[in-house]
Amino acid sequence: MEYTFRKATIADLGQIWSILEDAIARRKADGSEQWQDGYPNPSVIANDIALGHGFVMLEDDTIIGYTALLISNEPAYAAIEGKWLTDDEFVVFHRVAIDGKNLGRGLAKHMLAFIEQYALKHGIYSIKADTNFDNQAMLRIFEREGYQYCGEVYFRGSARQAFEKVIVH
Template structure:
């Protein structure tokens, strides 16, 4: 059995997902970041992710160790990019990537993005778009390491975010 699995979240995962996100929110605050310091994300956002089939968990053995939202073709804020996307075709958006504090430093954010790339290809889509705060060097480093291209800025709740895209190749 592979050490990690990536699957759709279900309602029983919500408490663990929220715990992981609260840890990430506290880490961002401790780092002096403004990201996730305005009441977002919150349990209602995660519940909506799960209900809409967008919530995904990274599992190690039987334990939820990471979370992300994976959405096909829907991010209204991306239409108003200050810059230019690499493609204008179908895309997958990844949001709210968070890793349990007990599993930091193991490359699991990268692992989530690799699973998202697999999911994207399985859906015959070849573009992943994502964004992060300017003051989130760890996520920026993951995007750059995985070959995402910086495309410009997008805005969420009035704040600018660095926008990235990766065009996938056929496997």
Template sequence: MNVELQKADHSQAVKIWEILQKAIQRRKAEGSNQWQDGYPNLDIIKTDIEKEQGFVLIDGEDILGYCALILNDEPAYAEIEGKWLSDDDFVVFHRVAIDDGHLGKGLAKKMISLIEEYTLENNIYSVKADTNFDNMAMLKIFKNLGYTYCGEVYFRGGARKAFEKVLSKTSINI
């Protein structure tokens, strides 16, 4: 497998939405309330793509996963109950989802490593993210990749665990 992270385009929106719908169903089956309130949805994906914030994890022509990458713009993060590790520029990632047919291959971890590379390529040294308190898979990935728990942030009325990783040129684990 030769996976890459690249900006999504509008022709990929339907496939991305299929991947996210299955991820939403998985979260529900796991008993989680994350992503059970109409978010994310196809309009969000289209907006991500229009703003050039939507990214696909691909292997050749196959879309394996999706995420949104946002530079220095996450209003909820300014209201953290806790403290970030840094106040410098940052990349935040949201809406991480891997296609059902490719689960269990370490692709979410690979995607986040590629996000870290993208961050460094843009001369930014901080990656921030959040997840629901019951998203055990993502919590495990954060731990395994060296992310630090910084506190809680709030989205759509619910608390999320917030994490940050401060990067150096030697911190990428691919």
């Protein structure tokens, strides 16, 4: 199956928010504290889109995933308790969510492959991300996809596990 990726538009907001609402409910059902404090919300996604950071993954014409991508723009990462693998430019991804009707199809792997291609297209060989200590699904994905644990970063007063993958070029 071929998937396409494109920048999100404000017209996509309803579909994106539906996917994120489902992901928020899944985190809660899994016993995770991640995304249980009113974040993310439609305003955060609208801001991603307005700044050109929001991306959607499509199957045919249907949005089946969302992420926000930023280049070397995550102030919380400067204060890591630990050490990043590199100090070079990096792509950071946030708010990865896959449509709940499409779970179990390996779509997160396709999303991360797109993120790697995005980084390479921009001449960047480092990808950084973080997740809650209790988001077992994302922790498994990081391990499976070759991300290395680097330490902890803090968002809204909470510690998050920080990971980096250096892309071989």
